[in-house]
Amino acid sequence: MDRIQMKQAEGVLSLSLNRPDLHNAFDDVMVDELTRALEAAGANPEVRVVVLTGNGINFSTGHDMAWLQAMADMDAERVEAQAVRIGRMLHTLDTLPKPTIARVQGSAFGIGAALIACCDIACGVSGALFSFPDVRLGAVPAAVAPFVIRSLGARASRRYFVSAERFNAGKAKRLGLLHMVVEEEELDAVIRQQAGNLLANGPQAMAAAKALLQSLSGLGTSPAALALAASEAARVRTSSEGREGLAAFIEKRPPSWVG
Numbered sequence: 001m002d003r004i005q006m007k008q009a010e011g012v013l014s015l016s017l018n019r020p021d022l023h024n025a026f027d028d029v030m031v032d033e034l035t036r037a038l039e040a041a042g043a044n045p046e047v048r049v050v051v052l053t054g055n056g057i058n059f060s061t062g063h064d065m066a067w068l069q070a071m072a073d074m075d076a077e078r079v080e081a082q083a084v085r086i087g088r089m090l091h092t093l094d095t096l097p098k099p100t101i102a103r104v105q106g107s108a109f110g111i112g113a114a115l116i117a118c119c120d121i122a123c124g125v126s127g128a129l130f131s132f133p134d135v136r137l138g139a140v141p142a143a144v145a146p147f148v149i150r151s152l153g154a155r156a157s158r159r160y161f162v163s164a165e166r167f168n169a170g171k172a173k174r175l176g177l178l179h180m181v182v183e184e185e186e187l188d189a190v191i192r193q194q195a196g197n198l199l200a201n202g203p204q205a206m207a208a209a210k211a212l213l214q215s216l217s218g219l220g221t222s223p224a225a226l227a228l229a230a231s232e233a234a235r236v237r238t239s240s241e242g243r244e245g246l247a248a249f250i251e252k253r254p255p256s257w258v259g
């Protein structure tokens with residue numbers, strides 16, 4: 001089964017994360033598939049708007065178990081390579097020369113929340129939850145950090161990176177991760193309205209506006225920032241605490257620093 005489903009109609013391309021049985025959790029294959037789909041969308045003149053969503057009850061719960069298990073045996077170089085792949089996917093979405101809409105039909109954790117932060121417009125249902133749970137596994141959300149910090153701000157990011165607590169859609173809107181919060185039955189109508197608004201704008205003008213914002217944002221999501229994030233992800237993931245946290249998660253037991 002393709003991990004990314006694509007549907008295009010009237011200039012709007014819908015990209016759906018398609019692992020509903022795993023709550024659209026990511027593995028390296030899904031990262032690469034989404035990156036390629038985004039690159040193709042960016043180069044396709046028939047695509048005017050990209051809508052990113054997920055199949056099933058949740059948008060995306062981050063890394064999947066099999067990928068985490070594989071990382072448990074990786075050295076720092078291989079873990080860094082995985083983080084670079086994630087950074088490339090997020091950067092591709094973030095800099096896509098087409099307007100993007102996040103249709104958040106359920107909860108989003110880690111990578112899932114970062115995808116939302118990379119979209120131009122984000123609309124989520126009122127029952128959605130968000131978190132960055134990496135520290136529970138003895139790791140840090142380094143690969144997604146440049147994009148999330150820009151969205152939430154440094155102060156809020158400090159709280160949620162360190163606490164790993166979940167926050168609801170209302171808080172996500174107040175922090176800037178979501179622009180709109182609606183009830184589930186209203187979501188599709190709102191997405192259609194937003195796509196219609198974007199289709200009324202000049203495609204090249206919107207691309208230029210996005211490029212301008214990127215140029216003015218300084219080093220927030222620059223290659224230097226992404227390289228540092230990937231290196232730190234590898235360093236912490238392969239530390240003794242990182243390996244213990246991941247082992248505890250896989251073995252379904254508390255890690256050594258809990259109680």
